[in-house]
Amino acid sequence: MRVLDHPILGRLEARRKVTITVDGQPVEAFEGEPILAALLAKGIRVNRITKKRHEPRGLFCGIGRCTDCVMVVNGVPNVRTCVTPVAEGMTVETQQGLGKWGKAK
Amino acid sequence: MTRSDVTIIGAGPAGLAAAIEAARAGAKVVLVDENARPGGQLFKQIHKFFGSREHFAGTRGIDLARKLCQEAQELGVQLVLDTAAFAIYDGRIVAGTTPKGTVQIESERIILATGAMENTFSFKGWTKPGVMGAGAAQTMINLHRVLPGSRILMVGSGNVGLIVTYQLLQAGADVVAVIEALPKIGGYAVHAAKVRRAGVPILTSHTVLEAKGEPEVSSAVICQLDDFKPVAGTEREVEVDTVCLAVGLTPLAELAWMAGCQCEYLPALGGFVPVHDERMETTVKGIFVAGDVTGVEEASTAIEEGRLAGIAAAASLGLLSPDEAEERMTAAWERLAALRMGPFGEGRQAAKEQLMKVGKAG
Numbered sequence A: 001m002r003v004l005d006h007p008i009l010g011r012l013e014a015r016r017k018v019t020i021t022v023d024g025q026p027v028e029a030f031e032g033e034p035i036l037a038a039l040l041a042k043g044i045r046v047n048r049i050t051k052k053r054h055e056p057r058g059l060f061c062g063i064g065r066c067t068d069c070v071m072v073v074n075g076v077p078n079v080r081t082c083v084t085p086v087a088e089g090m091t092v093e094t095q096q097g098l099g100k101w102g103k104a105k
Numbered sequence B: 001m002t003r004s005d006v007t008i009i010g011a012g013p014a015g016l017a018a019a020i021e022a023a024r025a026g027a028k029v030v031l032v033d034e035n036a037r038p039g040g041q042l043f044k045q046i047h048k049f050f051g052s053r054e055h056f057a058g059t060r061g062i063d064l065a066r067k068l069c070q071e072a073q074e075l076g077v078q079l080v081l082d083t084a085a086f087a088i089y090d091g092r093i094v095a096g097t098t099p100k101g102t103v104q105i106e107s108e109r110i111i112l113a114t115g116a117m118e119n120t121f122s123f124k125g126w127t128k129p130g131v132m133g134a135g136a137a138q139t140m141i142n143l144h145r146v147l148p149g150s151r152i153l154m155v156g157s158g159n160v161g162l163i164v165t166y167q168l169l170q171a172g173a174d175v176v177a178v179i180e181a182l183p184k185i186g187g188y189a190v191h192a193a194k195v196r197r198a199g200v201p202i203l204t205s206h207t208v209l210e211a212k213g214e215p216e217v218s219s220a221v222i223c224q225l226d227d228f229k230p231v232a233g234t235e236r237e238v239e240v241d242t243v244c245l246a247v248g249l250t251p252l253a254e255l256a257w258m259a260g261c262q263c264e265y266l267p268a269l270g271g272f273v274p275v276h277d278e279r280m281e282t283t284v285k286g287i288f289v290a291g292d293v294t295g296v297e298e299a300s301t302a303i304e305e306g307r308l309a310g311i312a313a314a315a316s317l318g319l320l321s322p323d324e325a326e327e328r329m330t331a332a333w334e335r336l337a338a339l340r341m342g343p344f345g346e347g348r349q350a351a352k353e354q355l356m357k358v359g360k361a362g
Helices: A035-041 B013-024 B040-044 B061-074 B134-143 B159-170 B189-197 B254-258 B299-316 B322-339 B342-361
Strands: A017-022 A025-030 A070-073 A076-080 A091-093 B002-009 B029-032 B078-080 B084-089 B093-098 B101-112 B116-118 B131-133 B151-155 B174-180 B202-204 B206-212 B219-226 B236-238 B242-245 B249-251 B263-266 B271-274 B287-289
Touching (some): A017 A035, A025 A035, A035 B134, B002 B078, B002 B299, B013 B061, B013 B299, B029 B101, B040 B061, B040 B134, B101 B299, B116 B134, B131 B134, B134 B159, B151 B206, B159 B174, B159 B242, B174 B206, B189 B202, B249 B271, B263 B342, B287 B299, B299 B322
Parallel strands (some): A017 A091, B002 B029, B002 B101, B029 B078, B101 B287, B131 B242, B151 B174, B174 B202
Antiparallel strands (some): A070 A091, B084 B093, B206 B219, B219 B236
16 A cells, blocks of 8 residues: 655655566566565565475565575566666566576576 | 875765864865765664754754765765675775776775674574564665565664654555564654554564564464463464564674774673773774664764764874864863763663773773
């Protein structure tokens, strides 16, 4: 959910929108925001499934340190979604285990 | 290879202040940061600082960040962003990784202002999506303007826990409770009062036992503590989709370790921290430290330590006369002493003195 109105920060400025594909579905995002933020805005909180125990993981540190939020982005596994900005046409996939390399864009 | 007089790693409050002072003295300064923009964690601090005016009381972190960034820019500080410093070689070469490859910066002096990272603690279900650092939640709401969840349990009543609780409310979330393992509230009374006025209970002598839900958090089990031990029969399940952990910070001293700086374990400062002297110089000549990396405190203290390091680094290069350096450093030390007064600052003051005693003896 987006924080549209804020008592200190004011109204959320309108920004250019881009469309990314998340697990095959189109998702609208604001240009330049982290992938993770665009997903949270849609209520998506599971970013990957661990290799050994098949457990879900999501946002933990939010500053690129813990690597819990990594996903397969444009065919590249282990991309930290909390510090990687979205871009028009980007494909994002929930990472299974260590992730598989796909077709790079 | 880029060359500079002073290379500073970390563009938060300490690094920016160090850059400003060193550049003002005439040094060629390179400021390295792993993020796309400078400011560090200041950009998520939307609350007003308090204290006296010279400590930026009444100023919000975001405004202070803008001011410091502008000042650094005006003084010609060279920003090297999107660059994570991963090594220091020979005490003078900083290596960094960027999206385009690696870079090296050679300089006469290095200032480490790498900050700190959030602590965590483990309980059943703590790895589920929905359990996160309080700072992570703060980043999402204040920087990226998205809520990480809507019903929140805050674990920890230090200043981070209290301030982020209030900011989550401002962002439109419900915080069901702040829980604290200690028998008393950890943070400032003003912050606690604000949280309570907003109707959020602060439960002392409480902890979280479990985060439940599949695949994400949908509830949490909390219980009372007696002398840090769970009291049987006091468990209760609270309906929350998010558990925020505000259980302290640990200094990011890896680069200092790697460069061979002596570190000391001081719990009051957050763990292992590089030993330094009154000029913020570590046990490795030419490497200085400032801010949370050498003891978790606040943005205002980080700025003063940054100033000290920037002045000292410039003075050691002969860019300031000993008298000028002395005068500026004395003023910064006086401001630091004022910031470390009172029941919250005293412990840190004592720990800092101990750290510098080791530095002198070293």
